[in-house]
Amino acid sequence: MSLQTATIQDLHPLSQAEADAICAKHDRLWTSKPGGARAVFAWKNLTGLDLRGRNLCDGDFTGAILADCQLQGARLDHANLFGADLQNANLTDASMRRADLRGACLRNANLTGADLFECDLREGSIASVDRVQGLKVMEHQNRVGEMQGAILAGANLERSRLSGVMAVRADFTDAVLKDAKLVRANLKQCTMTGANMAGADLSGADLAGADLRDCILVGAKTFSWNVSQADMRGALTDQPSGKAVSDLPYKTMIRDHARWCETGGAEGAPSVFDNADLRALETVRGFNLTALSAKGAVFYGLDMEGVQLQGANLEGADLRACNLRRADLRGARMTGAKLASADLRDAQMGPLLLGGDRILPCNLTGASLKNADLARADLRHVLLVDADLSRANFTNAQLRQANLTGAQKWGARGLGETI
Template sequence: MSAAASTPQEYKRLTQYEVDVICAKHDRLWSARMGGARAVFAFCDLSGLSVPGRNLCDADFTGAILVGCDLRKAKLDNANFYGADLQGADLTDASLRRADLRGSSLRGANLTGADMFEADLREGTIAAADRKEGYRVIEPTQREAFAAGANLSGANLERSRLSGIVATKADFSDAILKDAKLVRANLKQANFNGANLAGADLSGANLAGADLRNAVLVGAKTLSWNVNDTNMDGALTDKPSGTSVSDLPYEQMIADHARWIETGGGEGKPSVFDKADLRNLRSVRGFNLTALSAKGAVFYGLDMEGVQMQGAQLDGADLRACNLRRADLRGARLKGAKLTGADLRDAQLGPLLIAADRLLPVDLTGAILTNADLARADLRQARMAGADVSRANFTGAQLRDLDLTGAIRLAARGLDDVI
């Protein structure tokens, strides 16, 4: 190894004032004002400093030390964190879309609710510019991205690249990892409870002792993965959950039920879909399924836009990632239902008038609505005691007399006026 290759990298320690000046110049660059300059923090030490909410898109943090930094809600899209040390940093709700985090350390970092769409967290080699050699290698071995103990709960990691990452005991609960690359990743004892791993590549990944309860693994590649002592209770895979569509004439049953409702019982007949796997139906868009019984049924990913399900019995049903926009669910029972990531914009979830003096409210007691979109939905008098509405969007929703007793409301939007 050459002497140049073994020379330790020197880091420039920055003050909070210096960082603020650099951020201000970056802001001017983005707003096309005079005196603007791209923020470059390469091989700088920013430990313990704060840039919450700052626009640092495209900034250069190559090899920087950001231990314990406050980066909450910072805009870091396309930023370069190649080989950076982010141990213990607070990146809650930060935007890191397409950020380069190869070879970085996220040990103990808080990335709750962060948007890391298409972020690159693969391994990488740390190198630095050298006049004679062009680039000299500071660390001659490949560095895995290191995220042991990191909190990525509720983070958006869709289509991110995490192959080879070391994320032992990391928290990915309720995270979105659709189509993510996790080839040969070390995920021992990691928490993926409720995470969406649809289409993810987990080939050769080590998930020994991990928590995959209620995770979505539809279309996931699992060749040679290690799931020894892994808890997969309630995990949704490509295998039918309950009675498969292929075993019963579900399409005809759905049509018969809709016809029975539309004709007031004159034609068709009522149907029961309790514990049925209805995923292969693809769509029930606009169907009239009033009073349908589908307790514990799996609707995952179905197009249900505009469906009429007033008074439906949907306790414990899996409605994750369903399109329920403008659906009529007045008076429906959805106790313990899974609605993570569901589109409920403009949906009717208010009370159902069943007699001149009797209203039947929607029952969402204990339901899981993390990352659900309820913008402009009618939720008047809805019972949501004990529900998990973390990171859900209630913007513009009607919330009069909404019962959220004991509900988990972490980072939920639009609930400021609800006690």
């Protein structure tokens, strides 16, 4: 039996009305209403159709053409998109958790902020039986590239499978790729600035010429990877950044500082942690670290719940993915700090009262709070000038008299409250 290639050009084109009718039946199925039916778009041509915000979970798009489709905010969880053509599709903020995207073409697609948790994006092809020619491999036109030029800025790709994927010049800025499988992936000239690849398997991956500035590679497997001419300035790896714990007795110093704060200076001693790598501390939960100086220090992933950092100097510190829930950061100086994906729920980030009418506001000028959770946080008088608040959560936060001049607010939630 021979194996030949077939180009699909004559798939049945669907009109917008026909697609809407199928979506309506799918909605009825999901809401347990009579007359419902699963959305089946397998081997259909949906080029350019508008499916924004549609619930298409568990839908079948096997081999379908979805080029140039408007799918912003669509729900495609567990959908079968095996071999689908999604070139130039707009999937901004779409939910595609555990979707099957094997062999799919995402060339130049926009997946900014999309949720692709545990998606399967590996190679794949579809073969059909032909009485004359035997097996035919079904391919859409222009399938070469797969994810070439795709935009996945801020997308969640945690635990996704991308082994062998072709993603030349794709944009993964600030994407979450924790524990993702990227074995032998072609990521040449990709933009991965600030991407979180902690625990990812990059064995044999080609990252030649990639932009890896400020990315997180803690616990990543990098056997036989290629990072020739890649820009890795500020990348966080398992190697100490700045002064390591082995260089100074940080555990003793942090306890001395806490004791000094608790006793009003009678015991212990103030300590300076500027440019220190404090990741090995693992936790400072509940510590009193008032007025701590930790400029440029690395706290990444540290458990800091309930820590007291009133008036602390954390300028340029790396607090990404830290647990700062209920932390007291009143009057803290955090200009240029990295707080992406930090948990700041219920944190106190209001002003520090200095007596009389004098206050010292929490200063987050130029800080990065992308994807940070600030639900119910006290942010009165906070300085967020030129800060990046993209996709941050401010639900029920107190923002009275907060200064957000020049702040980037794309995708941020909860900023409709009185400021």
